[in-house]
Amino acid sequence: MNPLIITCAITGAEITREKQPHLPVTPQEQAVAAEEAIQAGASVIHLHVREDDGRPTQRVDRFRESIDAIRARCPRAVIQVSTGGAVGESIENRAKPLELKPEMASLNLGTMNFGEDVFYNHPKDIVALASRMRQLGVLPELEIYEAGMLESAFRLLKQGVLREPLHFQFVLGVPGGMSGDPRNLMHLVSLLPSNQFHWGVAGIGRYQLPLAVQAMVMGGHVRVGFEDNIFYHRGEVAQSNAQLVARISRIAKELGREVATPEKTREILKIG
Ligand code: KMH
Numbered sequence: 667m668n669p670l671i672i673t674c675a676i677t678g679a680e681i682t683r684e685k686q687p688h689l690p691v692t693p694q695e696q697a698v699a700a701e702e703a704i705q706a707g708a709s710v711i712h713l714h715v716r717e718d719d720g721r722p723t724q725r726v727d728r729f730r731e732s733i734d735a736i737r738a739r740c741p742r743a744v745i746q747v748s749t750g751g752a753v754g755e756s757i758e759n760r761a762k763p764l765e766l767k768p769e770m771a772s773l774n775l776g777t778m779n780f781g782e783d784v785f786y787n788h789p790k791d792i793v794a795l796a797s798r799m800r801q802l803g804v805l806p807e808l809e810i811y812e813a814g815m816l817e818s819a820f821r822l823l824k825q826g827v828l829r830e831p832l833h834f835q836f837v838l839g840v841p842g843g844m845s846g847d848p849r850n851l852m853h854l855v856s857l858l859p860s861n862q863f864h865w866g867v868a869g870i871g872r873y874q875l876p877l878a879v880q881a882m883v884m885g886g887h888v889r890v891g892f893e894d895n896i897f898y899h900r901g902e903v904a905q906s907n908a909q910l911v912a913r914i915s916r917i918a919k920e921l922g923r924e925v926a927t928p929e930k931t932r933e934i935l936k937i938g
């Protein structure tokens with residue numbers, strides 16, 4: 667089976683220190699969390715940044731600080747910046763970290779209810795973000811929360827806005843999108859027409875582990891981390907992002923699935 671790409675979403679935009687005391691917030695904390703996650707088997711760091719007081723921000727200087735700090739501790743990591751930001755962030759701000767020309771960036775494929783909020787992704791903004799990524803040589807990771815968004819991605823591929831090979835992240839379990847029911851992942855994967863596509867799954871909350879295991883068996887990739895889930899077991903907060911990554915690496919080993927190094931990940935996703 668193909669090597670397993672583990673992405674670690676170390677911080678996110680919504681989780682607070684009150685809920686997860688080990689949440690990395692400052693660039694230095696993020697660098698330590700990223701280094702530990704890479705050592706535990708992650709190869710991609712999905713990056714949101716915060717101000718020192720924990721507020722989410724899309725300030726380009728803050729992204730630069732975090733990326734420099736992560737690079738200093740783990741130069742091999744593939745860094746994927748978020749263009750999703752926090753709910754309610756302007757599209758102009760969401761696009762800002764692209765100017766740093768990261769290797770990867772997230773691209774959200776549609777508008778949806780997101781818990782009690784609405785996560786807006788206007789079609790023209792999706793096209794603009796995708797086009798800017800293409801101009802700057804940034805690989806988009808396509809964030810898919812329900813099946814209609816996957817079909818939107820296929821339309822954008824036909825229109826030439828996106829290019830193969832596409833890399834999908836199925837984010838399942840956000841209230842407002844598809845839940846983490848295993849049949850939803852089966853259905854989404856069944857809609858992928860060929861192996862010209864890469865896919866992974868990010869299960870939210872209690873869905874994180876079962877969906878990760880399902881994806882590993884199905885040949886997909888996995889995202890874990892505090893952005894999506896703060897618990898190790900029910901009611902027991904995880905001690906670090908790396909703890910969540912290490913569990914996936916151990917299960918992969920048991921399943922006989924090699925864990926991709928950052929170098930292998932670049933080769934698989936054709937980065938650089
Ligand atoms: N914070 C969520 C509203 C992404 O990084 O692209 C959106 C999000 C997706 O986290």
Ligand code: ZN
Pocket residue numbers: 675678679712714748750751772893
């Ligand atoms: Zn994110």
